[in-house]
Amino acid sequence: MEFLQQFINGLSLGSVYALIALGYTMVYGVLRFINFAHSDILMLGAFAAFYLSPIVEKFCGPQSPVGAILVVILAAAICAIIGTLIEFFAYRPLRGRPKLTVLITAIGVSLFIEFTCQHGKVFGSNPRPFPKLLNDTQFHFGKLAIGSNDVIVLLVTAMLLVGIWFLVQKTRVGTALRAVSYNQQAAALMGVPVNRIISFTFAVGSALAAIAGILYSMKFPAIEPLMGVQPGLRAFIAAVVGGIGNIPGAVLGGLIIGLLETFAGGIPGLSNYRDAIAFGILILILFFKPAGLLGRSTVEKV
Amino acid sequence: MLKFGAKRWLFIGIALAIAASFLSPNFNRYYLGVGIDVGIAIILAVSLNLINGHTGQFSLGHAGFMAVGGYFAAWISLKLGESAEVFFPLSLLAGGLFAALIGLFVGIPSLRLRGDYLAIVTLGFGEIIRVVAQNTEAIGAASGLKGIPKLTNLGWTFGLAALTIYIITALVNSTYGRGFLAVHDDEIAAESSGINTTRYKVVAFVTGSFFAGIAGGLYAHHKQFLAPTGFDWLKSVEIVVMVILGGMGRTAGVVAAAILLTLLPEFLREVSEYRMILYALLIIFLMILRPEGLFAFKLKRRQTS
């Protein structure tokens, strides 16, 4: 019974990680760089919902599903715009520069968002209670407890996984996206509007981050400017474990990290190493599969 | 042509540092403290430059090795008690060697990976080191290691900074050391030219870790207190930023960046609530405007002599 409960806990945590990892992996898949600011977009998504929900509540009433969906859509749209702006101002001027430069810039952007939001005149550093978008009903089966929010997170992750997979594999935009991912220059020569595709990727990635941020805050209803850092890092690890750039891999990685972290967290004497567990898994997996579980290792052309 | 008189400068540097430490009792302690911070930053940045700049292996775990050296040296000093002062250089050395040893263990498996993967794995190792420190009661765990004797002074710091600069520069400016640059430029070509790239990478990593450990030891005996949270991955990022701002692989630039980035927060104290925001903006703008480094001028790159 305890095992089953932990399994549910892990699955629920893992699906949030998976959702965040999806965004990381999408951007990486196209631009081959780690968007460190992804975790901060997640936070901005949560704050957007925080400020939007009282307004939406006026029209839709408290905890109505329509209102919740409206809040999510609006917050996702706001974050999509922010994400595109970040790409335009910070990353686009660096197109074609060494990866390291872009990585450090991404860290810079991430720190900038965090410190700015921590400032007293923006959000401040105090945690805020996240509004109840939906009623979180707890179902108890004997000793087993499952919350309706957990089920929602799981469903949304599954839906978005399928949606993103469909977008990338089955649509025209997706084809262009894959072309850009494969070879930017060649894609440009073939008439693919590379810049627009990249902006689009950032928009979708940021919208995913916002949705993840809201679901994360529904699960853990205290939001503050640094809230994204820890789940962001774990989700990033999850993306790498699954094979970064690989969409099902992100979900697989998220679930693995979530489950293992949960099982370890429940063991006395091991729970204190919980911070290191995700990294431990990452290192182990990369040693045996340097491109991650589902990632295909590329042979360097000589 | 390699110039053979390089050692002379090392001795001058060390002599100056020792002279400074004799005079330092007259110094204002705040400036003295910041001065020592600068020296430690120089050691960290120059040693990371060997790994990230010269050899081109992106490590994000330097703070972890600094922690290893710092904790080990401090632990020895605390065990020695009264005689810690006499054995201070040996404690530092031991800290450096221990960090180098851990660097060897981390480096051998990790350095097979490249680019982002290497970065994230070294970040992971750095964090694991921190978590281990946080859970090891013998070194104070979360409470931190306190009561470390104050043994770091200007002499030791800048003497060792001079030594670090000397060693890294001497290394790179030798036929052997040109191999690091060859690995950086093209691993496959380097291999076919008979350069054992794995060994070079590990050597760079271990050498870098050794000096990070030394810097950690100096830091421990400077701040007199170590807490695991001081060695999280943001500390590693700080060092990486110094290396990149200095212009990867340019020792002089990296030294200048280490000085600048250590002093900058002190100058920004007046506007402390905006300090970190400005720091973040600085990173972004410099990366966009001067990606080759703040101190890279149009010199012919890496000319010998």
Place this chain on the structure above:
Amino acid sequence: MKSLPSSLTAASLAAVFALGLTGCKSGGGDTIKVGEYASLTGKEATYGAAMHEGTMLAIEEVNAAGGVLGKQIELIVEDDQSKAGEPANAVNKLISKDGVVAVLGEFASSRSLEGGPICQENKIPMISPGSTNPAVTQVGDYIFRVCFTDPFQGAALANFANGTLKAKKVAILTDVKSDYSKGLAKYFKEKYLAGGGELAAELDFNGGDKDFKAQLTTIKNSSPDAIFIPGYYNDVALICIQAKQLGIDVPLFGGDGWESHMLLEIGKDAVEGHYFSTHCLTDQDTPKMKSFVEAYTKRYNKAPDAMSTLGYDSAMVLIDAMKRAGTTESAALRDAIAATKDYEGVSGTFSLDENRDAVKPLVFAQIKNGKFVYSATVNP
């Protein structure tokens, strides 16, 4: 090899020389300089800022009332970014560059332990508002605190568990990242076991974690009579929520880290019925507290926490000592602080003992109807 790197070393040395010689101590003047170092930005800014607001309020009040020893007080504040390594520079700057006569700070023991030795070395008195680790004042005879220590609070909580709660089996959930949490857990455990209690389970988390269900599931299955959570309110609020979701119905209790209105705002109904010990409650019916809450609310437009009362008291104890010493000369000031006796602070009436720790009562509160309700006082 060019001589460039070596000449740079020389240059930076020269810079240090130059800086060293220009630095001067500015004493005298028409103000009294007091330094404060606090975590105003970074990970723990939420606690640091609360304390700092209390300190500022105290200094403003004193200045408005004409200052002390005929002079105004100039509070020089340094932010240490909640980061290790920073407090040393901040305190060095306050003492050596600004020439402060006393230092206030930090709330986190790990940072007080970094700033403390510097104050001690310079023989500048330091008063920590909220560092509860016993080691902080052991640094030397110039280091004081206006709060109680972990051993005292740990013992009080153990007695509470044994006595009031009559819990035979307690589970502990500790924040391994925090020395405060680990210290409190340790002293609680010693006393609780000695009192005949039994541990159901001992689990850990890392401060800043959001998911605690893993630990709580294990704890639930160890069927404890109560769960002890020495942690800070932002983690505790989430722990309470998740405990409720898992159907844990035994009381949860913890220490002064719980005390914040944010615990109520975030935890809502999930924190109902739980207990904690703290320095004081801001709705306590003492005149000092009443006027403090009123002034604080007026100044900052929000309700104060216990952290703010400690910040306020730390500054006021210093001012009081200055008045009694009649000087700001360090040794005399130190002696005056050490002689603080039956001082009526906002957070309670206390004296400083021979270990320079505040000997003061602790209060227990229960959360009822979304409010902290006073339940008992424990005297030292």
Place this chain on the structure above:
Amino acid sequence: MSEPLLELKDVTIRFGGLTAVSALDLTIHSNELIGLIGPNGAGKTTAFNMITGVYRPTSGQITFAGKNTLGIKPSRLAGLGVARTFQNIRLFGSLTVLDNIRVATQLHNPTGYFGSLWRGKNWKTGEAKLEKQALELLEIFDLAKFRDELATSLPYGAQRRLEIVRALATHPKLLLLDEPAAGMNPAEKDELIRLIRFVKDRYQLSVLLVEHDMKVVMGICERIAVLEYGRKIAEGTPKEIQCHPKVIEAYLGAAAV
């Protein structure tokens, strides 16, 4: 004939589903100049990469100087006497011309890590010796005038030459040249032919040459092997190859036969 210098037996390599080289047999003796030709994508460079240890064959055996080389790192193979150039020039871009050669000369006379720190007498003489060697090589190939230039700032032809010099600096017994004539004009190609002959005679080594330019290949190779879709379809003297029906088919398409 003496014992072969390099022997490939039944060598196959697959990348995922693609078989890049299939059951390749190839033998090279000392002081031989062999050409390896074939249409684009025939697996010539892949064969190079297996010989130099960059790729590990999926099956088959490679021996060099009587030694099984499977699983040996390229750097160790270089030490045994296998050197190469690359199709797309791979010089060390941040090093000067002289340093590009010097890093390679140290293979057999290392001056070492600690030597370069201590900078004692032995180190100095060692370094001086390496530099002398490197300069001599540069002289021979008329590159000495560029010694302090960055390698990548040289004219194209000089870069190609420099790569060959770098390979020679490791004292190889077998030199693999991957399309050295690519991008050269006819005059440069003639120069290249002279250079390859000169190298082979002066350093007494075997050369394996991948080249598209038939004039170059036919002009200097003693024996030629032809690859198509990863298989060797023919091997023989230039004359034999020129009129081999399979080769003509491979190059000109079935219609030409």
